Amino acid sequence: xxxxxxxxxxxxxxxxxxxxxxxxxxxxxxxxxxxxxxxxxxxxxxxxxxxxxxxxxxxxxxxxxxxxxxxxxxxxxxxxxxxxxxxxxxxxxxxxxxxxxxxxxxxxxxxxxxxxxxxxxxxxxxxxxxxxxxxxxxxxxxxxxxxxxxxxxxxxxxxxxxxxxxxxxxxxxxxxxxxxxxxxxxxxxxxxxxxxxxxxxxxxxxxxxxxxxxxxxxxxxxxxxxxxxxxx
Amino acid sequence: xxxxxxxxxxxxxxxxxxxxxxxxxxxxxxxxxxxxxxxxxxxxxxxxxxxxxxxxxxxxxxxxxxxxxxxxxxxxxxxxxxxxxxxxxxxxxxxxxxxxxxxxxxxxxxxxxxxxxxxxxxxxxxxxxxxxxxxxxxxxxxxxxxxxxxxxxxxxxxxxxxxxxxxxxxxxxxxxxxxxxxxxxxxxxxxxxxxxxxxxxxxxxxxxxxxxxxxxxxxxxxxxxxxxxxxx
DNA sequence: TTTCAAAAAGGACATATGTCCTAAATTTTA
DNA sequence: TAAAATTTAGGACATATGTCCTTTTTGAAA
Numbered sequence: 001x002x003x004x005x006x007x008x009x010x011x012x013x014x015x016x017x018x019x020x021x022x023x024x025x026x027x028x029x030x031x032x033x034x035x036x037x038x039x040x041x042x043x044x045x046x047x048x049x050x051x052x053x054x055x056x057x058x059x060x061x062x063x064x065x066x067x068x069x070x071x072x073x074x075x076x077x078x079x080x081x082x083x084x085x086x087x088x089x090x091x092x093x094x095x096x097x098x099x100x101x102x103x104x105x106x107x108x109x110x111x112x113x114x115x116x117x118x119x120x121x122x123x124x125x126x127x128x129x130x131x132x133x134x135x136x137x138x139x140x141x142x143x144x145x146x147x148x149x150x151x152x153x154x155x156x157x158x159x160x161x162x163x164x165x166x167x168x169x170x171x172x173x174x175x176x177x178x179x180x181x182x183x184x185x186x187x188x189x190x191x192x193x194x195x196x197x198x199x200x201x202x203x204x205x206x207x208x209x210x211x212x213x214x215x216x217x218x219x220x221x222x223x224x225x226x227x228x229x230x231x232x
Numbered sequence: 233x234x235x236x237x238x239x240x241x242x243x244x245x246x247x248x249x250x251x252x253x254x255x256x257x258x259x260x261x262x263x264x265x266x267x268x269x270x271x272x273x274x275x276x277x278x279x280x281x282x283x284x285x286x287x288x289x290x291x292x293x294x295x296x297x298x299x300x301x302x303x304x305x306x307x308x309x310x311x312x313x314x315x316x317x318x319x320x321x322x323x324x325x326x327x328x329x330x331x332x333x334x335x336x337x338x339x340x341x342x343x344x345x346x347x348x349x350x351x352x353x354x355x356x357x358x359x360x361x362x363x364x365x366x367x368x369x370x371x372x373x374x375x376x377x378x379x380x381x382x383x384x385x386x387x388x389x390x391x392x393x394x395x396x397x398x399x400x401x402x403x404x405x406x407x408x409x410x411x412x413x414x415x416x417x418x419x420x421x422x423x424x425x426x427x428x429x430x431x432x433x434x435x436x437x438x439x440x441x442x443x444x445x446x447x448x449x450x451x452x453x454x455x456x457x458x459x460x461x462x463x464x
Numbered sequence: 465t466t467t468c469a470a471a472a473a474g475g476a477c478a479t480a481t482g483t484c485c486t487a488a489a490t491t492t493t494a
Numbered sequence: 495t496a497a498a499a500t501t502t503a504g505g506a507c508a509t510a511t512g513t514c515c516t517t518t519t520t521g522a523a524a
Contacts, residue, residue, distance in 0.1 A: 064376050064380075066376075066380045066381070067459060072379055072380055074372075086365045086368055086369055089361050090365050090366065090369060092369070095369065095372060096372075119354075119358075121354075122352040122354050122357060125354060125357040125358065126351075126357065129321050129360060130321060130322075132361070132364055132365060132368060133317070133318045133321040135368065136318055136364060136371070137318055137322060139368070139371060139375065140306075140328075143371065143374075143378070143379075144296050144298075146375070146378075146379055147304055147375075147379070147420040148298045148304055149298070150509095150511090151511075152510095179471080180472070180473095181471080188380075190511070190512055190513080191471095191472090192473095192511085192513075192514090193510080193512070195473060196510095196511085199473085209472095209473090211472095382480070383481075411501080412501075412503095421482090422481070422482055424481085424482070424483075424484090424503095424504080425481050425482070427502080428480095430503095431504080441502095441503095443489085443490085
């Protein structure tokens with residue numbers, strides 16, 4: 001992790017995400033930029049929280065680990081997102097571990113500073129409300145899907161969601177699947193079973209394997225298997 | 233559903249839950265009291281939302297239904313709780329169905345009224361933040377538990393949670409289990425399987441059956457089976 | 465290039481959980 | 495009280511999913 005104090009760079013991030021209005025003049029000197037390398041942990045389940053972070057660049061993975069060491073990936077997040085908001089409001093320790101899966105830039109600010117300057121600043125409160133309710137809704141749908149439907153449905157749903165990149169344009173068939181283990185943990189199943197289902201999808205002509213990556217052959221077929229569109 | 237305008241009654245609810253400060257003078261005339269009978273629906277998945285409700289008396293059940301008609305109970309809620317907050321902030325249709333499981337009283341207010349009077353009223357915003365982050369946290373733990381652990385663990389966890397009533401005092405062994413189907417839907421399994429696990433619990437001396445109700449025989453045993461304390 | 469570690473793929477088997485049915489017990493309604 | 499509907503309980507079987515291993519492939523490091 002690298003902490004920076006580049007005022008200009010901060011300006012650029014604030015403007016590009018249109019979040020200048022969240023803050024007031026007094027708090028600006030207390031905002032810092034943090035850079036994390038791929039693989040670095042931003043915060044770790046169970047530990048005390050000091051900062052609230054706003055993700056302005058890169059991608060993070062949020063996951064939880066059970067006593068037995070099982071991992072469950074809860075989500076991947078890209079800007080604009082907030083890390084540590086629940087903990088800030090509830091005054092509790094870190095709920096889930098957050099890890100950079102690409103080079104990441106965050107705006108960080110201490111909880112004590114927030115309490116001092118933004119406790120009654122309604123643009124900031126409204127911002128948090130919007131971010132958190134969105135998170136809640138997504139988690140709600142994700143959970144519903146995960147409990148109500150079998151792995152087959154969940155995988156189809158996942159593939160449909162990554163078939164489109166961030167710009168909503170269809171990524172030409174070839175879905176670069178970073179890591180099957182991650183997918184297994186994301187859809188809440190074992191690696192073994194995931195493989196079994198992928199094999200089934202191949203047999204039915206929905207996808208093809210190609211050196212570790214998966215090529216979507218029948219997007220419509222996947223969509224109908226996915227039942228509900230998890231990612232809007 | 234019965235809509236009332238009893239000013240005095242309203243006062244009592246506002247004071248007993250210490251939520252007078254959420255509102256300002258202008259909005260008070262727009263607050264209404266609603267009564268729902270046991271079994272009545274407060275709102276229904278997919279339909280448009282008009283009101284935001286504050287649950288001040290009684291108990292509600294929040295659930296979702298899949299295309300195939302499977303039901304998943306997400307939670308039971310008692311005061312103080314808010315219904316329709318996510319929908320209000322996100323401006324979306326009702327996410328889950330809410331049903332009274334006892335006679336219920338709610339304070340209701342139209343979204344349009346809220347937008348007019350409380351959009352920048354920070355006590356209200358802070359209140360929503362606290363309520364929603366709490367919900368988020370609970371849902372988070374619930375989901376984690378549900379995906380990571382087998383039914384056995386989830387049932388033990390549920391039984392431990394109902395062994396204590398709202399006052400944190402141990403309800404003397406005899407847990408009045410309203411309805412096994414509800415439990416099955418709450419812990420996300422089938423009625424059949426729930427029964428199987430209960431039988432197993434009986435065999436191991438953890439609980440006993442007694443005309444439909446379940447008597448806890450070994451609370452400590454259940455606690456250790458439950459692994460993590462879901463309900464704090 | 466060689467070596468090594470990680471990731472992919474899947475066989476064999478065990479276990480958890482679901483579906484469908486039937487019968488008894490219990491509660492609700494007429 | 496009688497009849498109907500709901501809830502309980504569990505048998506029999508099918509299916510989904512998990513665990514443990516082995517082999518192969520791939521990509522990174524020496």
